[in-house]
Amino acid sequence: MPTELQSLHVNSVPGWGSDDLQHLKNLKRKNTFATRQQTADNAGPELQQIWLKKMKKIMNQIDNSGASDRLWVVPFSNRPFRFLDLGCCPGGFSTYILKKNKECTSVGLSLDPTQGGHPYLLEESLRARQTVIFADMTTFHLGENTIYPDDLIQPVTIPMPEILLARDFDLVLLDAHHLRNQPASTADLLAISQVLIALLSIKFGGTIVMKLASPDTQYTATMLFMLDMLSTFYVIARGVGGKPDRRLQLQDVIIPGLKRLWESRDGRARRLLAGDLDFIIDNRQLEGYGARLNELCSCVWQLQASALEA
Ligand SMILES: C[S@@+](CC[C@H](N)C(=O)[O-])C[C@H]1O[C@@H](n2cnc3c(N)ncnc32)[C@H](O)[C@@H]1O
Numbered sequence: 001m002p003t004e005l006q007s008l009h010v011n012s013v014p015g016w017g018s019d020d021l022q023h024l025k026n027l028k029r030k031n032t033f034a035t036r037q038q039t040a041d042n043a044g045p046e047l048q049q050i051w052l053k054k055m056k057k058i059m060n061q062i063d064n065s066g067a068s069d070r071l072w073v074v075p076f077s078n079r080p081f082r083f084l085d086l087g088c089c090p091g092g093f094s095t096y097i098l099k100k101n102k103e104c105t106s107v108g109l110s111l112d113p114t115q116g117g118h119p120y121l122l123e124e125s126l127r128a129r130q131t132v133i134f135a136d137m138t139t140f141h142l143g144e145n146t147i148y149p150d151d152l153i154q155p156v157t158i159p160m161p162e163i164l165l166a167r168d169f170d171l172v173l174l175d176a177h178h179l180r181n182q183p184a185s186t187a188d189l190l191a192i193s194q195v196l197i198a199l200l201s202i203k204f205g206g207t208i209v210m211k212l213a214s215p216d217t218q219y220t221a222t223m224l225f226m227l228d229m230l231s232t233f234y235v236i237a238r239g240v241g242g243k244p245d246r247r248l249q250l251q252d253v254i255i256p257g258l259k260r261l262w263e264s265r266d267g268r269a270r271r272l273l274a275g276d277l278d279f280i281i282d283n284r285q286l287e288g289y290g291a292r293l294n295e296l297c298s299c300v301w302q303l304q305a306s307a308l309e310a
Contacts, residue, residue, distance in 0.1 A: 018294045018301070043118075048090050052121050055092020062209055062236065063096070073171065073207060073236060077102050084169040084201055085109070085130075086137065086194050087176025091122035097171075098126040107163055108132045109176075109197075116181040133161055137176065138189045142196045143263035144256070164201045172198040174210040188272040191219065196258045199250060205242030221286055221293055222277045226254065253279060 043051070063073045074097050075081055081104040085094050088108030097104060111117030112134035120132060141157035174194050178187040198208055212220045241250040257279035261272075274283070281289070 018298060048119060048121060052090045052092045052095070055090070056096045057092075059093045059096035063100070065236065071238075073209060074100050074104075076100070077104075080104075081170050082106060082168055083171040083173065084164065084198070085173045085175070086197060087111075087174070088130075088132065089113070089118040089120050091120060093173050093175065094122055094130055095126065098122075098129055104129065106130045107169075109137060109164075110134060111136055111176075111179070116179060131163065133163075135161075137193045137197060138186050140193065140197065142193060142200075142259065144259045160197065160200070164197060167201060167203050169201050169206060170203055171207045171209065172202045174198055174208065177211070185270065188219075188270070192258060192262055192272065195223070196255070196262060199240075199255055199258070202240055204247055205239055208237045208240050210237070218274070218283065218286065219272060219277070221289060222280050224293065224296070225281045225286070225289055 059074075066072065074083075081101050083097060083104065083106045085106060085108040087110055088094055089110040091108070094106060094108055098106065106129065108120075108122075108130050110120070110132070113119045115136065117134070120134075122130060122132075135158075139157055140160045142160065176190060176194050178190050182190075195210075198210075202208060210223065212223055239246070241247040260279075261276055
């Protein structure tokens, strides 16, 4: 397949080189993740509980990553706080946040367990403060145009739930993860859908926490550039659209660009291709971002390599 037709999740940014990255790639080649991923999508109740705990711990680390500067991701109680948890099941992130801040409320969105999604394991005592929506977010209609010509077969999309459109979320978590029991072709649509939902629902000035993989791929490098801040391997972007120039950029460039991208697929799944995200940053400019990215990511690559070597 010609390079320009490969998914942006696969394409590496040309011109980048890093010993740490090369070492990690060699290890991955030997030690494929397939078995682990297979287990992940077919987990029994015990394993689900282990993940719930693991996700709580990760949220704790994310929350405290800025604690030395008193910059917690989740504020302590005493002020209204509302968050949106995309891909919320089994519920580790939500459990941590709802327990830390006893006044906060939230919306969780996740694939219905009857459609192959992970089960919802939030403790009963916390459920009153979370509205949960079981839906496949790739089926929300996220484009600008809502009317299709009669002669086109209308793809099956549903309106984005009203509760997500109030721009009242102080924090949005992006952790929906494409499952192996879903068609491979929907992976990129899920990535674009969740970024758009987050940008359409976040309060201006709010915080986004986003999971990303393989910083050397064009997709992740572009998202990192867009959020312009990397922490551990979850990206924490504070003050999203909080300043007038950032808000203009978000409303006039990023959201319309993502909507055009969403529309260009008519709701049907296709891979993200070279050039699709050029409205954020193009490939040539990304090359210039490589040195900074190596600086930000070499600790991640070293950590991943040592986990594979252990
Ligand atoms: C890694 S898990 C998230 C874990 C969660 N952050 C926690 O703290 O427990 C990924 C979740 O994304 C959900 N998911 C996958 N595809 C989805 C889709 N198309 N729409 C909504 N949720 C989806 C899965 O069902 C799964 O619950």
